[in-house]
Amino acid sequence: MFGTGEKRRRRPSSTPTPTTRQLFMERFALDEQATDGWSCSYTDALTPLRTIKHNDLFLVCDALGNVPGSCRTTSMGLFCADTRYLSRLEMRLNGEPPVLLSGSADAGFAAAMLLTNGSQNALKPDTIGIRRHIVLYGALFESIELTNYAVTPAEATLSLSFGSDFADLFEVRGFHRGKRGEFLRTKGALPADTLILAYRGRDGSVMEGRIQFAHPPDRLTDHTAEWTFILKAHQRVEMQYRMLLLLNGESASFTPPPATFEQARATAHSEQQGWRTGITQISSDNDLFDQALERSTRDLFLLRLTMPEGRSLAAGVPWFSTLFGRDALITASQTLLLDPTIARETLKLLAHFQGKQDNPWRDEQPGKILHEVRRGELARCREVPHTPYYGTIDATPLWLMLLAEYYAWTADIALLREMWPHALAAMGWIDRVCAGQTGPLAGYLAYSRQSERGLANQGWKDSDDCIVHADGRLATGPIALCEVQGYVYAGKMRLAQLAPLFGEEEHAKTWYQQAQRLKERFNEDFWLDEQDYCALALDGSGLPVDGIASNPGHCLHTGIFTREHRREVAERLTAPDLFSGWGIRTLHSLSPAFNPIGYHTGSVWPHDNSLIALGLRSVGAVPQMLEIGSVLFEVAQSQPSFRLPELFCGFTRSEYDTLLASYPVACSPQAWAAGSLFQILQAMVNLVPDAPGNCLRIIEPILPTWLSHLEFKNLRVGTSVLDLRFETSGSATSCRVANKRGNLRVIVEA
Structure with missing residues (x-):
């Protein structure tokens, strides 16, 4: 229908060659009508949205399948390579929007809507049935069927309006630029079956949305295509198109797009089914629980991400549909009982990007594991440091922990051997940073921002206002988070057990001794005697950050607490000021900084709770673990699609009975939320693998x-x-x- 699909090519450099630029300038001229100034906000309208994703493409649309032309300040649109390639996709019938009958995006890579005509046109209401199917697979594919259910002929004019602002995702989230690139128009006439949207970024790269219609429109004006049909009684017609997303003339997606809608749908379905047959199949006698697990399983497939350098999981849609070190590592750990290959692929991909030089702009140091990779115009123009950006303090010890956990599940000595130089480099980075701290922080893994565009806070709670003292004051850096010290302890203990496999007995001895010294100091320096709880962190002066938060719960499964302290932490976590009834809050409700709607200052995160539940199980606090698992299951049941949200508001359950307050800009789906129920299951059944020992x-x-x-x-x-x-x-x-x-x-x- 569209000819052969494009072959997959190596991604071009960020700046086109002169030959490439000349080729594009022969085809495009500056579009003076499309360069009006605009700005974006981070706020979405409270409109029910559908999200579909495949690999590095995702679409956020409304319930009708439309992306309204007014969506420029929302997350709606078609995105690839951190760029919004489509900011308008509006279908109308006889000039009016259709009426929704039903719809679903359960397949993950596809959405299906059943629509009809309304009463505000020449047709009698409910005369025309409209079946709309959208599929993502290296491009956007759509099939629209119209059926006349009247007993007499009916005239129907179908229109599709397209538009693109080619906004970088950071702009969609609120990043304001002094100057943008230039919108382009095509020179000369286009084929009757083609419509092109184009933009040249400030780095010279040309981004293009090329829409190819299987049935040429009767009229094509101002980016709107129209078809007029005279439908006999019960006659059905179908219209299809695909939209290729191009960067400098080559596919912007890492997935080669097929030629037709049918090929795209069949290939995506086959991929999904192939993955499903290879993973652990989990079922129970509770149908609602099975539906929640099914949703989480689908979301994990949906979030798979293939890059030229390897594969992992994207962190979440829409804001974080890219590789994040911490998120990918935690999700891979959560899902080892489901699919250990997620961990294998994640370890290898992050090792590929492991820091190689000192680069303050990117917060990069040799041996450090990255925080985030971006490929949009702002990254290519170096307006943001995400190429990649390394401002995370916990991804490196988490990488070491996952390496040991993966080996325990698989006995994959070949991968362990391949990763061992990276493990030594990661441990070297940890030791250098710990040795570089002075005064009371000496020997602790602490962070302070280097990049002017980097994150002020570099743990999993990375918002600016989340590391607070008991009186609400913000902590000042450098900051040593409690859970990060637990990760370092666990990383050293677990690698000390693996080092002898490679004749590294001296490393094993050193790491074990370092871990024991760290444990002793940690239980002295971080313990708050008056609160019988662990400090959130130590600040730049070495004083405990005494805000009561969920972070110490992450320390439980690392083994860094003494027996007495782990018992007290377990009890404190489920006290009413921390436990909302829906889960453990990020910050307790008695803090002056508490805000139940705050991103990290009182909200509830499922992954935070699942990690705590795993820790509670490891210290014998089984009733508390079961309580957390049960409320997370209730949260999943409360969602329309049984999908655990990235986070939700931390209002007390008893105050609002069964009301669960959603969080306005949470990602959906989100990787470590999707992994949470599997980690809860791991805590319940308590599997302890020793694959190297065949046990x-x-x-x-x-x-x-x-x-x-x-x-x-x-x-x-x-x-x-x-x-x-x-x-x-x-x-x-x-x-x-x-x-x-x-x-x-x-x-x-x-």
Whole structure:
């Protein structure tokens, strides 16, 4: 229909060659009508939206499948390479918007809408049935079917209006630029089946949306295509098009686009089904819980991201649909029981980008794991430092922890050997930063911003106002976060166990001794005797940041607390000022800085709670763990599509009964939210893999009262694959191996 699909090419450099630029300037001229100034805000209208994504493309549209032309200050549009290629996509029938009958985006990569005509046109209401299907696969594909359900012929004019502001995602989020690039118009006549939107960025790169219609429009004016049909009774017609997204003449997407809508839909579906057959299949006797798990599984597939350098998961749509070090590492850890290949791919991709030089603009140092990669115009023009940006204090120790966890699940000695030089480089970075601290912070992993465009706070709570003292004062840097010290402790302990595999006994001894000294100092310096709780951080003067927050809960599963302190932290986390009834807040409600709508100052994050639940299980606080797991399940049930949100407001549950307040600009879907239920399951069934020792221990599994049966099929540990069945009888939970392929020893410790 459209000819052969483009072959995948190596991504061009950010500046076109003279030959490439000359070619584009032969085709395009400056569009003086499209260079009007504009600005964007971060606020979305409270309109029900549909989100579909495939690899590096995503579309946010309204319930009709439209992107209104007024959307420039919202997250709506078609995005690729951190650029909005489509800021208007409006379908009308006889000049009026259609009426929604039903719609779904459950496939993840596709949306389907059933529509009809309204009463404000020449047709009788509900005369024309409209089936609208949109698919993403290396490009945008759409199929529109019109059916006349009247007993007499009907005239229907279908129109599609297109437009693009080619805004960088940072601009959509509110970044204001002094000057933008230039909108272009084509020189000469275009084929009757083609419409082109084009823009030249300030770096000289040309971005182009090329719309190719399978059925040429009857009229094409001002970026609006129209078709007029005389439909006989019960006659059906179909119209299709695809929109290619180009950067300097080559596909902006890392997925080669196929030729037709049918090929795009079939290939995307085949990819999804192929992935589903290779992962662990989880089911229970609770249908609602199964639906929540199914949604999380679909979202994890949806967030998969392929780059020329490798594969991982994008952090979330719309704002963070790119590689984030911390988010990818935590999600990969959460989902080891589902699919260990996520961890493998993430480790390799982040190792590829590991810091190689001292670059203050990007907060880069040798051995450091990145924070975020961007590929839009602002990054290409060096207006933002995300090429990549390394301003994260915790991604490097989290990378070390994931490497050890992945090896425990898989015994993949080949990958461990390949990653070992990167592990040494990461540990070297940690040791240099710790040694570079002075005074009371000496020996702690602390951060302070280097880049003028970088983040002030560089832990998982990275908003400007989240690291606060008990009186509400902001902490000043450098800042040593409590959970980061726990990650360093766990990283050193776990790598000390792996070092002898490579004859690194001296490293093993050194790391073990460093970990023990860190644990001793940490329990002295971070402990708040009056509060019987752990400090959020140490500030630049070495004083404890005594705001009561959720961060110490992340320390529980690292093993850095003494026995007494871990018990006190576990008890404190579920006190009413921290536990809202829907989950543990980021900051307790008695703080002067508390704001239940604050991003990190009182809201509730599912991934934060799942990490805490895992820690509670590791220290024996099983009832608290089950309570957190249960409320997260309730949160998922409360959502229209059973999707755990990135975060939600921290209002007290008893004040609003069953009301769960959503967060206005949360990502949906979001990776570590999608991984949270799997981490909760891991906490419940308590799988302890030792693939190198050919053993799986299942230690005191326990199911909540709302689950009496849980089954894992196709669970991979090392080279073995097994099926497990968990059942409750009274207050006891039993486990049996229903099937096993391989010689793995399974030990159930009741």
